[in-house]
Amino acid sequence: MILIDGKKAAAELRQELKEEVSELKKKYNQVPGLTVILIGDLTPSQIYVRNKEKSAIEVGLKSDVIRYPDSVEEKTVLGKIEELNKDNSVSGILVQLPLPKHIDKQKVIEAIDPAKDVDGFHPMNVGNLSSGYESSIPCTPLGCYLLIKKIEPNLNGKKAVVVGRSNLNGKPMTQLLLKENCTVTITHSKTKDLKAECLEGDIIVAAVGIPELVKGDWVKKDAIVIDVGINKTEKGIVGDVAFDEVSKVAKALTPVPGGVGPMTIACLLKNTIDCFKRSQKN
Numbered sequence: 408m409i410l411i412d413g414k415k416a417a418a419e420l421r422q423e424l425k426e427e428v429s430e431l432k433k434k435y436n437q438v439p440g441l442t443v444i445l446i447g448d449l450t451p452s453q454i455y456v457r458n459k460e461k462s463a464i465e466v467g468l469k470s471d472v473i474r475y476p477d478s479v480e481e482k483t484v485l486g487k488i489e490e491l492n493k494d495n496s497v498s499g500i501l502v503q504l505p506l507p508k509h510i511d512k513q514k515v516i517e518a519i520d521p522a523k524d525v526d527g528f529h530p531m532n533v534g535n536l537s538s539g540y541e542s543s544i545p546c547t548p549l550g551c552y553l554l555i556k557k558i559e560p561n562l563n564g565k566k567a568v569v570v571g572r573s574n575l576n577g578k579p580m581t582q583l584l585l586k587e588n589c590t591v592t593i594t595h596s597k598t599k600d601l602k603a604e605c606l607e608g609d610i611i612v613a614a615v616g617i618p619e620l621v622k623g624d625w626v627k628k629d630a631i632v633i634d635v636g637i638n639k640t641e642k643g644i645v646g647d648v649a650f651d652e653v654s655k656v657a658k659a660l661t662p663v664p665g666g667v668g669p670m671t672i673a674c675l676l677k678n679t680i681d682c683f684k685r686s687q688k689n
Contacts, residue, residue, distance in 0.1 A: 408654050408655075408657055408658065408659065408660060409558060409658065409659035409660075410654075410659075410660065410662060411554050411557070411558065411633075411659050411660060411661045411662075411666060412665070412666075413550070413554065413661060413662075413665055413666040413667055413668060413669040413670050414665055414669045416553065416554060416557060416669075416670060416673075417550075417669035417670050417672070417673040418669075420553070420670070420673040420674075420677065421462065421465060421466050421673050421676065424466045424673070424676050424677060424680060425465070425466040425467055427680060428466055428467035428468060428680065429467060431680070431683065431684070432467070435687060437496075438467055438468060438469050438683075439468050439469070439498040439499070439679050439680050439682070439683035440468065440469035440470070440471070440496050440497045440498050440499070440679075440683075441459075441463050441468050441469070441470050441471070441497075441498065441499045441501065441525065441675075441676070441679045442470075442471045442472075442473065442491055442497050442499070442500055442501070443456055443459060443460070443470075443471070443472045443473070443501045443502075443503060444472075444473045444475070444484065444487065444488070444500070444501070444502045444503065445472055445473070445474050445475070445503045446474075446475045446476075446477065446479055446484065446502075446503070446506055446507060446510070447475075447476065447477040447507055448476075448477070449505070452503050452504075452505075455503065455672075456472055456503055458672055459501075459672055459675060460472055462672050462673070462675075462676060463676060463679070466676055468676065468679060468680075469496065471497075473487060477507050478507075479507075479510075481509065481510045481511065481514070481515075484502070484510060484515060485514065485515070485518050488500065488502070488515070488518045488519055489518065491523070492518075492519070492520040492523065497523065498523065498679050498680075498682045498683035498686060499523055499524075499525035499675075499678060499679035499682050499683075500519050500520070500523045500524065500525065501525050501526055501675070502515050502516075502519070502526075516528045516529055516530075517529065517530065521543075522682060522685065522686060522689075523682055524543050524682075525543060525546075525675055525678040525679050525682060526543070526545060526546065526675075526678075527542065527543040527544045527545040527546070527549075527579065527678065528545065528574070528575075529543075532544075533574070533578075533579075536579060536582050536583075537578075537582050539586060541685070543678050543681070543682065544579060544583065544674075544678070545575055545576070545579045546671045546672070546674040546675045546678065547575065547576050547614075547635060547667060547670075547671045547674075548576050548579040548580040548583055549579075549583070549670075549674040549677070549678075550667055550670030550671050550673065550674045551576075551580060551612055551633045551635065551667055551670070552580070552583045552584075553670060553674070554633060554661065554666075554667070554670060555610060555612075555631055555633060558631050558658070558659045559610075559631060562584070562587040562588065562589050562610070563587070563588045564588060564589070564590070565587075565589045565590070565609040565610055566589070566590050566592070566607050566608055566609045566610070567584045567589040567590070567591045567592070567608060567609065567610040567611075567612070568591075568592050568594060568604055568605050568607060568608035568610070568611050568612070569581050569584070569591060569592070569593050569594065569612045569614070570594050570595070570601070570605070570611065570612065570613045570614065570615045570620070570621065570647065571594075571595060571612075571613065571614035571615040571616070571635070571647075572593050572595045573614065576612075576614040576635055577593060577595070577612075577614055578593075580612050580614070581593055584610070589610065592604055592607065592608070595615060596615055596617065601620075601625075602622075602624070602625045605621060605625040605626060606625060606626070606627050607627075608626075608627070608630055609627075609630055609631065610630065610631045610632075610633070611626060611630055611631070611632045611633070611648075612633045612635065613632070613633070613634050613635060613636060613646070613647035613648050614635035614636065614647065615636065615647055616636055616638065616647065617636070617638070617647055618636070618638040618640050618645050618646075618647070619645055619646070619647070619648065619649040619650075620636075620647050620648070620649075621634075621647060621648040621649065621653060622649050622652055622653070623649060623652025623653050623655055623656055624652075625653075626653050626656050626657055627656070628656050628658075629656075629657070629658040630656070630657050630658060631657065631658055631659045631660075632648055632653055632657045632659070632660045632661070633661050633666070633667065634646035634647055634648040634650075634660070634661050634662075634663050634666060634667070635647065635667050636648070636663065637663060637664070637668070644663060644664055645663060646661075646662075646663030646666075648660070648663075650662065650663070
C-alpha cells in the first residue's frame with residue numbers, strides 16, 4: 408500500500424509556488440498578498456493562522472493578520488473587508504472560521520470580493536466551480552484532488568464515492584471529480600447502505616466527521632482512500648477511516664494527521680497566487 412504523504416506533497420507544492428512568486432516579482436515588481444482576519448482567541452484558529460502566516464512568508468508572499476477581539480461588531484469586520492477589497496496590494500482575503508455567534512457568517516463570506524476569495528466560499532465561486540468555469544476552489548478539496556492525481560493521473564471513468572455533503576468539502580470535491588470524468592456518488596450519514604456504496608468506489612473521500620466510520624470491509628481492493636476527518640477520541644486524533652483495517656486493502660491511503668491537512672494550507676497559498684495572476688490579467 409502507498410501511504411500518501413501530505414507533508415511531502417505540500418513541501419513540493421510550496422517549493423513550486425516559491426519559484427512562481429519569484430518569477431511574478433520579476434515580471435510585475437509586486438508579490439501576491441494574503442490578509443487573514445482572525446476574530447477571538449480560539450486555540451485551533453490561532454494555530455491555523457500562525458501556520459498560514461509562516462507558510463505564506465516562506466513562499467515569498469506578503470502576509471498580514473488583522474486580529475479582533477470576540478466582542479468586535481459585525482459592521483467593523485464588514486468595513487475592514489470593504490477596505491481590503493479596494494486595496495491593490497491584497498490579492499487574497501480570508502476570514503478565519505468559526506466566527507462569534509453575533510457575526511453572520513454568510514454576510515461576511517458574501518462581503519469578500521469573489522476575485523479575492525481564497526477560501527472559495529463566495530456563492531459566485533461556488534457557482535463558477537459547479538458550472539466548470541474558472542474559480543477559487545476551497546483549499547481542502549483542492550488538496551485532496553491534487554493528492555489523488557499524484558497516485559492516479561488519469562481518473563477517466565473511475566467510480567468515486569464522496570462520504571459527506573458539506574459546502575466546505577463534499578460538494579466542491581464532487582465538482583472536481585466530475586470535471587475529471589469520474590462517476591460520482593455523494594453519500595452521507597443518512598445514506599441507507601453506506602457500506603455497499605463505498606464498496607463501489609475506485610476512489611473514496613471520507614469527510615463526514617465520524618471517527619473510523621469507513622472500515623476495511625467497506626473498501627474494495629486497490630481503491631484510493633482520502634481521509635479528511637480529524638476527530639478527537641480517547642486514543643488520540645483519528646480520521647473518518649479505520650486506518651489499520653483499510654491499509655490492508657487500499658492501494659493508497661492518507662494518514663491522519665499528516666495527510667490532507669498540510670495540503671490545505673499549501674493550496675491556500677496556491678489560491679492567493681492564482682487570484683493575483685487573474686487580477687494582473689484583468
